[in-house]
Amino acid sequence: MIHFRTAALGIILLSACDPITADDGLTGPGMIRLTTERPEGAAPDTCWGKRTSPAIIETVEREVLLKPAQTSSDGRIQQPAVYQRESVQEIVKEREDTWFQVPCGVEFTPEFVSSLQRALAARGIYRGPVTGEMSMRTRAAVRRLQATEGFDSDILTVETARTLGLIAVERQPE
Structure with a gap:
């Protein structure tokens, strides 16, 4: 035994x-x-x-410019800028190995x-x-x-x- x-x-x-x-x-x-x-x-x-x-990942909301504003020759805005919201994931902290x-x-x-x-x-x-x-x-x-x-x-x-x-x-x- x-x-x-x-x-x-x-x-x-x-x-x-x-x-x-x-x-x-x-x-x-x-x-x-x-x-x-x-x-x-x-x-x-x-x-x-x-x-x-593990890595720490966050979802971030941001606005992305699709089309810039159009202005006239005297500086007046003829058409406002067009934005789109998008969600992206970003790594906030990388994965880490500790020996x-x-x-x-x-x-x-x-x-x-x-x-x-x-x-x-x-x-x-x-x-x-x-x-x-x-x-x-x-x-x-x-x-x-x-x-x-x-x-x-x-x-x-x-x-x-x-x-x-x-x-x-x-x-x-x-």
Whole structure:
């Protein structure tokens, strides 16, 4: 039974860098997913997720000049200008991709997930058993924690893992 759980966990977690393998069920506009794509300049051995915010489009009413006014030689208007109303859609804000780094699947060992569960429990966010499995309860706790930082997703980011003390913060050269 333990081998089955470990194998199942490995399959789920190792798929973390497959294209479009995880949609976190975000409700509302936008989509968050894991991907094999990387932002420009990212190290080749890193894994990433991408949040895509939809474009914002508005319908605008405007008047279009069909025929200019005709005037006489003394400047009097002989025929008024002719306008037509038209509705057009304009992009107010372009679609936007926001990249976020995630721990790669191989980092999601049962020991790592157990540490994650303990760290979430220590903060009063997770109330389940420490199983080493990335359960729905664990993912919900990750979402609650990240939502307080403005990132509403149950996909654990490297930034959150560092905040929890689960991933070492790399030293900057002096």
